[in-house]
Amino acid sequence: MFKTLKLYRNQCIELENLLAYLLNFGYKRQESVSEEGDFARRGGIVDIFALTFEMPLRIELEADKILNIRTFDSASGKILWEHEIVIILPIKKAYSFREGILNEQIPISPTLDLKDGDYVVHTEYGIGRYLGRKKIKIKDEQKDCLVIQYDLQEKLYVPIEQSNLIQKYLAFHAKRPKLYRLGSRDWARTKERTRKGIRRLAWELLSLQAIRLNITRPPYAKDGDWQKEFEDSFAYTETPDQIKATREVKSDMESERPMDRLICGDVGYGKTEVAMRAAFKCIMSNKQAAFLVPTTILAQQHFQNFSRRLKNFPVNVAMLCRFNSLSQQKEIVEGLANGVIDVVIGTHRLLSEDIKFKNLGLIIIDEEQRFGVKAKEKLKTIRLNADVLTLTATPIPRTLYMSMMAVKDLSVINTAPQERLPIKTIVVEYDDEVITQAISKEIKRGGQVYFVHNRVEDILKVSERISKSLPSDARIAVAHGQMPAKELEKVMAEFLSGKIDILICTMIIESGIDIPNANTIIVNQAQSFGLSDLHQLRGRVGRFNRAAYAYFLLPRHQVLDSDAEKRIKAIQEYSHLGAGFKIAMQDLEIRGAGNLLGVQQHGFVEAIGFDLYCRLLREAVVTQRRAMNAVNN
Numbered sequence: 001m002f003k004t005l006k007l008y009r010n011q012c013i014e015l016e017n018l019l020a021y022l023l024n025f026g027y028k029r030q031e032s033v034s035e036e037g038d039f040a041r042r043g044g045i046v047d048i049f050a051l052t053f054e055m056p057l058r059i060e061l062e063a064d065k066i067l068n069i070r071t072f073d074s075a076s077g078k079i080l081w082e083h084e085i086v087i088i089l090p091i092k093k094a095y096s097f098r099e100g101i102l103n104e105q106i107p108i109s110p111t112l113d114l115k116d117g118d119y120v121v122h123t124e125y126g127i128g129r130y131l132g133r134k135k136i137k138i139k140d141e142q143k144d145c146l147v148i149q150y151d152l153q154e155k156l157y158v159p160i161e162q163s164n165l166i167q168k169y170l171a172f173h174a175k176r177p178k179l180y181r182l183g184s185r186d187w188a189r190t191k192e193r194t195r196k197g198i199r200r201l202a203w204e205l206l207s208l209q210a211i212r213l214n215i216t217r218p219p220y221a222k223d224g225d226w227q228k229e230f231e232d233s234f235a236y237t238e239t240p241d242q243i244k245a246t247r248e249v250k251s252d253m254e255s256e257r258p259m260d261r262l263i264c265g266d267v268g269y270g271k272t273e274v275a276m277r278a279a280f281k282c283i284m285s286n287k288q289a290a291f292l293v294p295t296t297i298l299a300q301q302h303f304q305n306f307s308r309r310l311k312n313f314p315v316n317v318a319m320l321c322r323f324n325s326l327s328q329q330k331e332i333v334e335g336l337a338n339g340v341i342d343v344v345i346g347t348h349r350l351l352s353e354d355i356k357f358k359n360l361g362l363i364i365i366d367e368e369q370r371f372g373v374k375a376k377e378k379l380k381t382i383r384l385n386a387d388v389l390t391l392t393a394t395p396i397p398r399t400l401y402m403s404m405m406a407v408k409d410l411s412v413i414n415t416a417p418q419e420r421l422p423i424k425t426i427v428v429e430y431d432d433e434v435i436t437q438a439i440s441k442e443i444k445r446g447g448q449v450y451f452v453h454n455r456v457e458d459i460l461k462v463s464e465r466i467s468k469s470l471p472s473d474a475r476i477a478v479a480h481g482q483m484p485a486k487e488l489e490k491v492m493a494e495f496l497s498g499k500i501d502i503l504i505c506t507m508i509i510e511s512g513i514d515i516p517n518a519n520t521i522i523v524n525q526a527q528s529f530g531l532s533d534l535h536q537l538r539g540r541v542g543r544f545n546r547a548a549y550a551y552f553l554l555p556r557h558q559v560l561d562s563d564a565e566k567r568i569k570a571i572q573e574y575s576h577l578g579a580g581f582k583i584a585m586q587d588l589e590i591r592g593a594g595n596l597l598g599v600q601q602h603g604f605v606e607a608i609g610f611d612l613y614c615r616l617l618r619e620a621v622v623t624q625r626r627a628m629n630a631v632n633n
Contacts, residue, residue, distance in 0.1 A: 004428055007059060008085035011066045018046060018059070021186025022467025026091030033074055047072075051089040052424060052438065052549050054445070074217055087437050089426050104275050104375045105261045109456040116396045119169035120148060120311040121609040125156055126180030126187030127169055133160075147531070151179040167611035177606070183626065194604040195616055202620035206628060213257060220361070226313065230280045233309060234273060237407045242270045245411035249278050249389060252409065259362075259387035265413030268420070271391045272302070274413070275364045276309060278389055283342045287361025291345040294370040296321040296485070297492055298511050302345045302366075304496065310343075319489055320346035323489045351378040365390045367511060393511070394534065423542040423550050425575040427526070427568055430553045435522060437471040438551055439502060442520040443474060448495065448511060449502045450521040450540055454528070456480050463504040470502075479505040510536045519548040526552035526571075527564040534571045535583045550575075 005021050007013070022039050023029070030038045033056045040047045049056040053071070058079070060068040060512040069083040104132055114120065121383045128148040135142050136157055145157040146166060158166060169177055180187045238246075245263055252259035263271050279289040291306075293299050298313045303319035310317055318332045318341045329349075335341035339358035344350065347372060363386050365371075365379065382388070428434055435451075442449050451463045459478055468478050477500045479491045494500045503509070503532050510533060519541045526534060534552065542548030552571060554560070562567065 003090070004431060004434060005088040006085060007066060007069060007088065009066055009069060009083075012064055013061075013066065014064050015044065015046070015061055018061075022046075022048065022088070025088065034411070039209045047074075048088065049074070050086070051091055052426065052441065054441075054547065057083075057086060080406075082161075083444065084434065087427060087431070087434050088433075104366060104389040105273060114166075114168055120166050121169050121260075121612050122148060122156065122158065123165050123612060123615075124276055125150070126185075126190070127177050127609065128156065128179055130166075131155070132593075149179075150582060151181045154182045156182060167609065170610040171606045177609075190607050191612075191616075194608050194613070195620070196605050198613070198616050199620045199624065200623045201382055203616065206621065206624050210628065212260065214479070215258055216256040217258055219256050220281055220287075222254060223250070223281070224284060227281060227284060230309070230313065231277055233312075235282070238273070239270060239413070239415035239417055241413040241415040242274060245274045245413055246273075246277055248411050249274060250281065250411075251328065252325055253278065253281055253362075253387060259389065259409070261388070261409040261411060262390045262392065263411045263413065264392050266416075267393050268417070268537060268542070269413045269415070270417060271393070271413060272305070274411075275366075275389055275391060276306065278362060279306075279343055279364060280310075280315075282362040282387070285361065287359050288336065288339065288341065288357050289343045289362045289364065290357070290360060291343065291364045291366070292350055292371075293345065293347060293366045293511070295508060295511060296323055296347055296488070297479075297508050298366065300489065300492060301324075301344050301345055301496070301512055306343060306345060315342045316340060317342065318344045320349050320483045322347070322349070348375045351375050359388045362389065363389045364388075367392055370511075393431075393539070402499060420547060421542060421547060422546045422575055423538055425538065425550050425552070425572050427554065427572045428553045429556045432469055434551070435553075438520055438522060438549065439466070439470060442549075443470075443501050446517070447520065447546075448500070448515070448518040450518060450537075451502060451504045452521065452523045452537060453504060453527070454505065454506045456482050456506060459504060459506065466502070466504065473500065475501045477503055479508060481506060481508050507533065507537070509540055512540055515540070516546075519546050521549070522550070522551040522553065524553050525555065527554055527560050527568060531568075531570055531583060534567065538571070538575075550551070 005025065007018075017125050019029075019039075019041065023255065027037055027039045027048070030040050032038075032040050033047045036049050036051060036053075038047075038049045038056075044061045045063070046059045048059065055071050056073050056074050058068070058070045059066060060070075069086055071080045071083070072078060073080060114130050115130045116130065119127060120130045121127050125148075128150040131147040131149050134145055134147050134157070135141075136145050136147070138159070144160045146160065146163060148156045148158060148166070150156060171177065206236060215435065228377075249263075252261055263274055265271050279291065282289040289404070293301055293302060299319055299321045300323060303317065306317050316335070317362060320329060320332050320334060332341065332344065333354055333356075336344060337356045337358060349355075351374075355390070358380075362380055363379075365388065368390050371379070379388075439449050439451075451462075453459050462501065463478050465475060467474070470476070477491045477494065479488055479495075481488075483491075491500070494517075495503045496515060503518075507529075521537060521541045523534065523537055529537070538550040541550060552568065553566070570583060608616075
């Protein structure tokens with residue numbers, strides 16, 4: 001599985017076998033090659049527009065022997081350069097998984113499709129197994145129906161026009177649910193018991209919201225000339241969702257109610273820009289802003305970004321993390337206390353007991369779920385005294401979003417930036433020549449490469465192995481979280497400035513901001529990463545209008561376990577722009593939803609499935625809100 005085709009000069013290969021390989025790899029035979037995935041044959045010449053190549057290849061054969069391999073310009077036919085060896089990667093998956101080939105499918109659900117054998121929830125009859133479609137006669141008419149099997153082999157036939165009553169069963173743990181009997185009262189009792197528990201949750205959520213509504217603070221100033229000048233310095237065109245999220249944040253800040261808003265969007269969709277505009281607005285009202293991030297690397301990237309954008313304004317920016325010396329930390333702590341520092345970017349160090357602000361107005365939290373318990377407890381107290389903007393690149397499943405939006409202030413950025421291209425995703429077995437080809441092509445076009453190896457113990461050996469196969473002038477460096485702070489800071493600064501071509505690193509680069517020149521990422525031992533981690537890592541490249549590549553390497557000749565297979569399948573299948581929502585739902589299906597709603601609610605999700613839970617939550621929130629409004633009026 002995940003095979004490649006290696007072609008090299010003087011190789012003996014039958015022409016018909018070469019063509020058969022290309023067809024099996026998903027390439028299409030054409031009169032001439034014009035786009036990726038095309039191949040053409042004229043006598044002993046085969047032209048291939050191979051995956052990850054920006055121009056096509058011409059393979060010249062004579063008597064089943066390769067004479068030349070050359071890159072050529074498809075428009076002019078001009079030969080550009082020669083190759084000793086090239087590696088052809090599959091366009092499509094040349095394998096099948098155990099479930100078989102699919103038929104800060106009928107699309108049953110807007111976010112998930114069903115396949116035979118899936119567990120489903122019918123809102124009226126409970127949990128059963130989906131067996132596919134079947135035509136049956138209903139009132140002298142043949143109707144297309146979905147077949148659901150219940151306990152004791154009982155079957156329910158649901159007309160296709162009623163498919164909105166069915167959703168795929170998802171819960172917090174990937175285990176077999178209890179099947180219900182048709183005609184029994186068990187499902188009705190389970191649903192009612194769950195509805196009561198959800199009402200309690202809705203009441204708690206609305207009560208917390210009511211408390212927050214009763215807290216007031218002076219509103220922030222309306223936008224002035226400097227705010228417009230700052231926003232005009234953004235180098236790109238805002239997406240409609242960015243504009244909408246910015247408008248919602250500003251509306252919160254200009255009201256008398258403290259803000260507590262979550263901005264949710266896919267990797268690289270522009271959440272940071274919305275946060276920066278909020279921070280600037282805070283500073284323009286003579287208040288301080290704090291930007292809390294989970295890693296020192298991200299703190300440094302945000303600090304450089306803020307410093308660059310604010311250089312023409314009388315604003316003092318500081319960074320507080322382990323990159324700072326003790327004397328620097330002391331100076332920054334004093335600057336926050338006396339108001340000299342306007343905006344500070346930092347890690348959990350910002351939540352230490354010695355940190356006091358003269359006039360904290362806004363705290364921006366990047367990926368709150370990645371902070372520990374103590375940090376979250378501290379954040380709860382901060383929320384009572386300051387405006388809070390939380391950013392997350394782990395998209396909330398749409399059903400939960402629709403359920404929660406009545407009680408939480410949510411802004412979703414779901415539009416890709418202009419001119420951004422999908423990242424070409426390649427899953428392949430580990431191969432030194434594949435790695436060399438991928439790196440060499442990126443460096444040849446003046447770009448930079450991430451190579452992710454998440455084991456500190458042997459990361460230096462990996463670096464040495466890669467460097468041996470590259471030209472001597474290739475600039476390679478290693479970065480991981482156990483390095484001394486100053487050394488790590490130096491390496492990252494050099495990579496950001498383009499002085500390093502290949503960064504061999506651990507997952508410390510998982511969360512980050514734009515590095516326009518880094519457009520190839522290679523992830524070693526990809527099967528050992530979570531699905532959302534793979535998606536985040538892939539998001540480190542492809543931030544602009546240049547073709548980007550993500551290679552996910554798997555061990556040779558090793559059978560993957562079922563969950564790893566599903567993760568790899570999902571990351572390869574969902575590589576289009578905005579795939580984060582689909583990834584979030586797949587991640588939910590593979591490993592459960594974690595603690596999205598609190599431990600006390602897990603049993604209810606297990607009992608009726610995630611989607612129906614969200615529907616009932618939405619219903620309960622609306623009902624409770626009407627009741628509270630009636631009492632208040």
